Amino acid sequence: MKLIDGKKISEQLLGEIKLSVENRLKNNLKIPHLAAILVGDDGASKTYVNSKIKACKSVGFKSSLYSYKVSISEIELISQIKKVNEDKDIDGFIVQLPLPGHIDQDKILNEVDPYKDVDGFHPNNYGKMTLGVDTFLPATPAGIIELIKRTKIKTEGKKCLVIGRSQIVGRPISILLSQNKTFGNSTVTVAHSRSVDLKKLCLESDIIISAIGIPEFIKGDMIKEGSSIIDVGITRVKDHTSSKGYKIVGDVDLKSVSSKAGFVTPVPGGVGPMTISMLLKNTLRACEIAD
């Protein structure tokens, strides 16, 4: 088994993005500017947004944070989004999810200017992705594709199992991997909570993308010899030996699969670090398109 070092690949990507920014500076071109819209005080959301802003700084992007109280009305939030849409200095922005219960998430994501929708969640961009038209891809599937590309895992004609059908991971990666593209052309199966005999499906697969959220669910006796496993699961489990009191565990039981798997992404340090760099790559692209 070979571990795919997502942290290292993400750093390579960030280095490439930084170089692009430096080249833009030399050529008197605009510096990419990412904005984040944050509603409420959720600790995890704050952490995510802060790491995005930190990453912006590391590559030389401009960044802005728009924070609103949890009590903001839907109408007011929409009017704030319209302002960001119209702000010519902002190339791309994200609305940090989840939003408070009184706000209709679909309605809000619909308001984001598709040309600034660097999260790729606007129906127009999601539709283009499904149609195979070049557009902003959601960060997690885009990160998985980048890992597959840079690790040179062959996808064409391979049997690929995607476990999970979420809007942010399972659905988009299943579509992308089956498209007629260099990183695609896999025979993709989407499994989910209603699927029967997941073990058999796993055993038949050359590539497994797991986004099921059950700690160490995938064991050695469930996988095919030499298969590649992309672990998108992130679950906090209690850990008294850690100062935080918990540790982050993926869907894959690394020890158990180690003697059979080909490539595996560890958790943490696999898919996770890729998402922010793909978001920045989308922002750079939005900036380039606007040139």
Add this chain to the structure above:
Amino acid sequence: MKLIDGKKISEQLLGEIKLSVENRLKNNLKIPHLAAILVGDDGASKTYVNSKIKACKSVGFKSSLYSYKVSISEIELISQIKKVNEDKDIDGFIVQLPLPGHIDQDKILNEVDPYKDVDGFHPNNYGKMTLGVDTFLPATPAGIIELIKRTKIKTEGKKCLVIGRSQIVGRPISILLSQNKTFGNSTVTVAHSRSVDLKKLCLESDIIISAIGIPEFIKGDMIKEGSSIIDVGITRVKDHTSSKGYKIVGDVDLKSVSSKAGFVTPVPGGVGPMTISMLLKNTLRACEIAD
């Protein structure tokens, strides 16, 4: 083997639509109005458009045909589409495909007002479909779902193989059948030209949706006992016994599968007749939304 009578189910649907139109008339509501945009003189395209217009008449819809010379420029076609977008009497319209080579099809479909896009090909509607949001579904996959629903074929937890990944059939039906909906929840695999061992994939499937376009490709030894097969293949093959000189043949070798299959859609008379009725259903819906 039981044949699914698409012609009969389509007539039921048309009857239901006709009734809705009569009820609208009684309630002094607007009559649904479908427009078709036709470019050039392609015989097949003319036939398709004419049958759509004929179907409109049969249910009491208003219809309009906008015909343009094959030499129409992209800019001129876009300006014509904008006029139809703005025409308040028109509830929905279709741009008959394919378009001449000098016109960018994606660009044209992007110009259709998503609220009048009864073909469901605008990226915004296609994205909503992929996201599981209620919207206009493309006619062929919508017709397949209607056949499955009205035949009461169980989909939940079933293994479903979609052969073909086209924008109009394979991709959308694969997404819809795997969504968490009453007609969905299948474990769906998408196979295509790069897939390996199609026979094995077929043999493992409870439901096969075939849109491969190879006459009588699916034989009895390729299918599982009791499986349901939806045949979307339409190929013209020479037939000297027919006055037309050809006959229409599907992907399924009916004779060969007859002793093993559960439900099968014949060609012609299966999926084909459903597409026009689903287009009219979308138009009725567009009219109801605009009320």
